[in-house]
Amino acid sequence: MxxxxxxxxxxxxxxxxxxxxxxxxxxxxxxxxxxxxxxxxxxxxxxxxxDGISRKQRSILNIAMLTALNRPAQLAHHIEGALTNGCTVDELKEILLQTAVYCGLPAAGEAFRVAEEVLRAGGHLD
Structure with a gap:
């Protein structure tokens, strides 16, 4: 057990x-x-x-919440996890754009920076 x-x-x-x-x-x-x-x-x-929601949905929620809370180190880990859970680069971009409206441009700008680092390191961006 x-x-x-x-x-x-x-x-x-x-x-x-x-x-x-x-x-x-x-x-x-x-x-x-x-x-x-x-x-x-x-x-x-x-x-x-x-079982209530999928891991992908949990990842999406975490990305939005960590952006709102300005937690870049945790955000980086959850960007990696979101990719593992099936989020695409385009979906990540849209999630972060959505946070700009509700969390503010400074928070979203930092989240984009963190995500871009993770995506580049993982070979997901040019």
């Missing part, structure tokens, strides 16, 4: 790749272990594992 933490780690690996999980584990210590457990158990093990 799988625990919610194991389920979360599996989903995290599927979204971000096994290297991401390994890197995350190497950074684990007696101080940050509680937030890592929370992320794996609650965010991925309980929420991302639900």
């Amino acid at each position: 799988s625990t919610t933490r194991e389920t979360g780690r599996q989903i995290l690996g599927e979204l971000m790749g096994p290297d991401y999980v390994e890197k995350k584990d190497k950074k684990r210590n007696s101080f940050n272990d509680v937030i890592q457990d929370y992320s794996e158990e609650v965010c991925f093990g309980r929420t991302w594992s639900r």
